[in-house]
Amino acid sequence: MLTPYECRCGRSHLPTAGRWRCDCGGLLDLPLTPVRWPAPAEVPSLWRYLDGGDVPWREVSLGEGGTPLVEEDGALYLKVEYASPTGSFKDRGAVVLVALARALGATRLVADSSGNAGTAVAAYAARAGVPAEIFVPAGTSEKKLRQIRGHGAEVVVVEGSREDTAAAAIARVEETGAFYASHVYNPYFHEGTKTYSLEIFEQLGGVVPETLVLPAGNGTLVLGAHRGFAGLRAAGVIDRVPRIVAVQAERCAPLAAAWAAGAKEPEAVRPGGTIAEGIAIADPARGSRILEAVADTGGAFVTVGEEEIAEAHAALAARGLWVEPTGAVSYAAVRRLRAEGSPLVAEGPVVAPLCGSGLKASL
Ligand SMILES: [Zn+2]
Structure with missing residues (x-):
């Protein structure tokens, strides 16, 4: 599953725990890969559609996918x-990011979210045993904050816009070298x-x-x-x-x-x-x-x-x-x-x- 990231400047980068954008500052993409089809029926989660070969996903999975x-x-x-x-639905992406972070040896996760991605990353980080810090904008629903804290993650409430929240999370990533479990930046x-x-x-x-x-x-x-x-x-x-x-x-x-x-x-x-x-x-x-x-x-x-x-x-x-x-x-x-x-x-x-x-x- 560990396909190198690509940037539109022409560079490619092997995934590492600290890599979340290109050296040029550009966004990382993944090349389009053909889907293996039909998907094996014996795996009872969305991992049946993914080649999780290099990634120890079974210990992180909560059986996500398969929704009605x-x-x-x-x-x-x-x-x-x-x-x-x-x-x-954010569980679909969060489980992949957290499994990837674990495979890359990340010891700390940072995410920013208007709520649902944060709760999903917090849950899977708890499952994976990796500490997580979740940045949320002021005004995020109290129930989501309780859910994030309940999973043992640290909540950082940021006054200002959703973009200010992302900027605060990125500053923490840069300062600590944490894996940036971003549903925006990590393809x-x-x-x-x-x-x-x-x-x-x-x-x-x-x-x-x-x-x-x-x-x-x-x-x-x-x-x-x-x-x-x-x-x-x-x-x-x-x-x-x-x-x-x-x-x-x-x-x-x-x-x-x-x-x-x-x-x-x-x-x-x-x-x-x-x-x-x-x-x-x-x-x-x-x-x-x-x-x-x-x-x-x-x-x-x-x-x-x-x-x-x-x-x-x-x-x-x-x-x-x-x-x-x-x-x-x-x-x-x-x-x-x-x-x-x-x-x-x-x-x-x-x-x-x-x-x-x-x-x-x-x-
Ligand atoms: Zn680039």
């Missing part, structure tokens, strides 16, 4: 990602989140969905989901990838704005404050990659308003599904696009994730 795909009607399916060990996170797509492909009986509707903040699910289907395409298993419709909150939509303007990079916005705290990212570091991934699928960006998110949240609850507000964003987009008669969701299967549990939000 619930049919809403003939065309729409909801993937119940909140039925993950720590209550969000191995997307090796984990790509299994979202591989499960959908299996659960639909080998059918490629028409459309994946996905929330987009830092793009961890958009990039992972794209990598999953692109990996199947590279392996010759499928010949087309599903269209990705990426959804942002109207009040914090740098990617949707860049898309509408035909720009290759997002311009930082001033966030207006949204109940979708999990995607309130004003200046996404991987913005250019997220725009490229959506373009590769013939997809689009859409935004949803606060009221639409709240209505979608209530509609899901009325159907037995209890998500945090951010977890209702994709469903809100599907409802609106259907009401508008948009061609983006005219044909099924359309798949939307329910990313995080309502039980950890302050509702």
